[in-house]
Amino acid sequence: MKRILSILLTLIVIISVILATLYLASQCVIPGVCTNKPAFTATTLLTKIQSLSSLTTTRYTYSTIVTTESDMPDFLKALYGQKQVMVAVGYITAGIDMKQAKVNAQNGDSLNLTLPAPTLQDCILDEGKTYIAALDKGIFAPTNPTIDQDSRRFAVQQLRQSAVNGEILTQAQTQAQTAITDFVNLIGVPNVQITFAAADPNTPLPASCT
DSSP, rough: HHHHHHHHHHHHHHHHHHHHHHHHHTTTTTTTTOSSSOOHHHHHHHHHTTTOGGGEEEEEEEEEEEEEOSOOOOOHHHHHHHHEEEEEEEEEEEEEOOOGGEEEEEETTEEEEEEEEOEEEEEEEEEOOEEEEEEEOTTOOOOTTTHHHHHHHHHHHHHHHHEEEEEEHHHHHHHHHHHHHHHHHTTTTTTEEEEOOOOOOOOOOGGGGG
């Protein structure tokens, strides 16, 4: 009786192992064994790629000092002039608009993915860290409500230029290349060639970067 029970238990274990192996193979979990390998078309790949915008952005923090003063002859500045020194801190975000991604060719099992060139996405002053370091007013200088606005606008322009000079767009492209390559490998899409469209110098800046 014990021998029969032992044989039955052994058979149950063997059957369980076989069923588990078949299930794992169907899910492509076992390396090198995949009985239900998914087929990826250009449309399927695009649908998945276009959901990755948050993974293809680069953000850096910059700081600058902006001096803004009234435009008038020097002899009048002591009486009516106003000068403001602002320490500006902000962050610049660059990235890839994945909604513009395209599969421009398909040759057998090979997919060629073309991504748009990286662009600036946001230029934002950090209000918690930006402050007025100095403010000088002439004896009869009226309140100038635009001097602060002018300082902030010029600060954003300087931060934007610092980001561009610091090759933030190149960094965004490198990060996107890495993120997309890792993603297509993770989901098991074979033979994907990734290229980037040439940058358009006439691409308009986002409103926050002007």
